[in-house]
Amino acid sequence: MTHLWAGELALARTELAGVLEEAPRHSGALKVQTCVLLELGAVDEAAGTVTRLREVAPAQPEVAVLAALVEQRRETPAPNWREALVQAWRRVGHPDLRDAERFPQPLPDRESFIDTVWERTQSVEARFTAALADNASDAQQQWLTGHLSALEAPDLLLAAHEYFRPGSDDTALNDMRLKARKSLRRKLEPLNTGASASEGPLLLLLGEAKDAPLTREDIQALERIAALPNYRSLTLAQMGAAAKRRLGAAGITPRSARLFQAAVAAMPLDATLTLKKRVAATKDRLSAGERSRLGQAVFTLGERIAAGSALVDRLVGLSQMRQGAELMDDPEKLAQVTRDLEQARAVFQATSSLQVDAWPLPSLQDDWLKAALADEWTHLSALVVP
Numbered sequence: 001m002t003h004l005w006a007g008e009l010a011l012a013r014t015e016l017a018g019v020l021e022e023a024p025r026h027s028g029a030l031k032v033q034t035c036v037l038l039e040l041g042a043v044d045e046a047a048g049t050v051t052r053l054r055e056v057a058p059a060q061p062e063v064a065v066l067a068a069l070v071e072q073r074r075e076t077p078a079p080n081w082r083e084a085l086v087q088a089w090r091r092v093g094h095p096d097l098r099d100a101e102r103f104p105q106p107l108p109d110r111e112s113f114i115d116t117v118w119e120r121t122q123s124v125e126a127r128f129t130a131a132l133a134d135n136a137s138d139a140q141q142q143w144l145t146g147h148l149s150a151l152e153a154p155d156l157l158l159a160a161h162e163y164f165r166p167g168s169d170d171t172a173l174n175d176m177r178l179k180a181r182k183s184l185r186r187k188l189e190p191l192n193t194g195a196s197a198s199e200g201p202l203l204l205l206l207g208e209a210k211d212a213p214l215t216r217e218d219i220q221a222l223e224r225i226a227a228l229p230n231y232r233s234l235t236l237a238q239m240g241a242a243a244k245r246r247l248g249a250a251g252i253t254p255r256s257a258r259l260f261q262a263a264v265a266a267m268p269l270d271a272t273l274t275l276k277k278r279v280a281a282t283k284d285r286l287s288a289g290e291r292s293r294l295g296q297a298v299f300t301l302g303e304r305i306a307a308g309s310a311l312v313d314r315l316v317g318l319s320q321m322r323q324g325a326e327l328m329d330d331p332e333k334l335a336q337v338t339r340d341l342e343q344a345r346a347v348f349q350a351t352s353s354l355q356v357d358a359w360p361l362p363s364l365q366d367d368w369l370k371a372a373l374a375d376e377w378t379h380l381s382a383l384v385v386p
Helices: 009-022 027-040 043-056 061-074 081-091 113-120 124-133 138-145 154-163 171-191 199-206 216-226 236-248 256-265 270-285 288-306 311-328 331-354 362-381
Strands: none
Touching: 009 027, 027 043, 027 061, 043 061, 061 081, 081 362, 113 124, 124 138, 124 154, 124 236, 124 256, 138 171, 154 171, 154 199, 171 199, 199 216, 199 270, 216 270, 216 288, 236 256, 236 362, 256 362, 270 288, 270 311, 288 311, 311 331, 311 362, 331 362
16 A cells, blocks of 8 residues: 555555465455555456455445446546546445445555654744644644745735644643734735725624624624635645645645645634624623624625535525514515525535545545646536436
8 A cells, every 4th residue: 555655556556466376365455455466557457356355245336346346437438536436436326435444545655744854944834734634633733823924925824823723621732822823814904904804804803702792893794704706715636735835835745635635724704603602692682773784794604605515605604694684574585595405515515425535546636636726626426416
């Protein structure tokens, strides 16, 4: 497995041949061997291996998907990896692979991704991007809080504000995080004057008050924020490109999975969750007209969020729209949002069922994550198209 992920396909094939010589009915080795052969373009040999695999493990649902994937890759012209897996999974009845026997996993890297970045550069932007893409140690987080003054890009300032949210049992660590967030809000204030995206102004409006009722001044400010044309200043694809650029400047070429993780982690959502709580704490204090007015602002803001290409934005935005429709007492809007939310949840369930990140096919992973970065919602919606 380690050779496979390192791109050393010939070595991986030789290693697996040795395993299968000693244990010819080893289902895990047969699965990985099929994947190696697919990566090598040896599709006919992969078909022979998967035939043996179906004799050894006929009841395993991932084996049925793998066999259908081999057939997809045998077509002329062969579909790309992403399309081939989607069609294979659908062809065998959309099996739920969450409880299936997982593919053998590679050994963990001797050095973590973030440690590699830490050793190669002192750049605060690169180091923070690595922290978004990996798990930073307490010491690394502490270093970052001491160097936040070097962050200037608005997208990183917003991401850092969410990254350093309190939540630890360690009081000193929480105090450090709150102090960091306070300094980040000071840096964000001048940047959000005249903003065309609402994520920054919303964050500044709500501050650290998690469930306090909104004042009338807050509601007026929320209406102005909801009227802005976009929720985010950058798309998911732009965030991925920014992460690639920042790490590349430090001589780091990350895998697609790291870029995707960094991009998603750079999409703040805490403010929307705080808003939902504060709206709930406010609604019973308002007249019917005021409640409807608040609902319209919440609904409009939810539309802006749901217009993003990320699945999480679609889910969060639709949830916000539902709260707004309820406040407006608009059954037609509520019914439509409920249907849209059901579809978004179906897409999420399908994504979870397919377990793409477990498939030991580097080419598939690259295709899948590139499509997700370009437009995750469109990409994943293909899983539930009738």
